[in-house]
Amino acid sequence: MRCPPLKITFLGTGTSSGVPMIACDCEVCSSPDKKDKRLRSSILVESDATVIVVDTSPDFRYQMLRAHVKKLDAVLFTHPHKDHVAGLDDVRAYNFFQQKPMELYANSLTEETLKREFAYAFSDKKYPGIPNLSLNTIDNAPFIIGDIPVIPVLVWHLKMPVLGFRFGNFTYITDANRIEEEEKEKIRGSEVMVLNALRKEKHISHYTLDEAVAEVQGLAVPKSYFTHISHQLGRHKEVNASLPKGIELAWDGLEILQDGVKDNP
Ligand SMILES: [Zn+2]
Ligand SMILES: [Zn+2]
C-alpha cells in the first residue's frame, strides 16, 4: 500500500514529569536552552489530507496551540499511562469545529483505561460540552487512517504491551524496554526511527541511553531520535554531542519530512 509524503512534528519529548520538573533546580531544569524544555511525549503525523496525533499528553492543549493544529482526524494511543492519555478531554475543541466525533485508536488495555478515566464521555447520559469520542479497537494488524497506512509494532514496557507505530519509512516507539525479534522485522527498513531513552541509570520499564543506542544500532536504521527524556539524562547539548553518528536526542518542535513510499511494507 502506498504511503503519502509525511511531516512528523515532535510535540513533546519529555518523560512523565516533563522537563523542567516542578520544583527542581538541577542544571537541566534551570537550563536556558530551549532544547532542554520538554513537554510530555507526543508526535503529530501529517499528510496533505490527514492529521494524526500519537497520544494525548497532559500538555495536549498547549501542544496543539503551539503547533497551530487547526484540524485533527484521529488520535492513536500507545498505552494507558497517564502521561499519554491525560489530555484527551481537550479534543472537545476539534469536536466543536469539525462537528463530528474524534476517532480514537487504542488496544483493548488502553480502551479500558480510557472508559474508566473519562467515564463521563462514554456514559449514556451525555452532559452537554463533553468530548465526543469514537473508539476503534486495534491490535497488531495494520490499518489505515485517511490516506495514512499504520503498522502497529508491539513492544514491552516491563510487562505492559505498548504499541509503537510505523508510518511509511518512519517508526515511532515510546515507553519500551524490550522488543521481540518478530516485531523488529516490522521496524527494519525504516529510514528514521524514534525510541525512548529515559536516562543513563538503569530503569525497570524504560530503555537507558546505552540500551537505546544498542537497540537502534542493532536495527540498522540510518537515522534515530530518542524521546521520553528525563531531566536526569543531562543537558541536550552535551548528551547529544556524545551520541554515535546517526543518533540524536529529539527536541520539542523538531520536524521530520518523509518522502512517500510506493509499497508500504
Ligand atoms: Zn510515558
Ligand atoms: Zn531537574
Ligand SMILES: [Zn+2]
Ligand atoms: Zn508508560
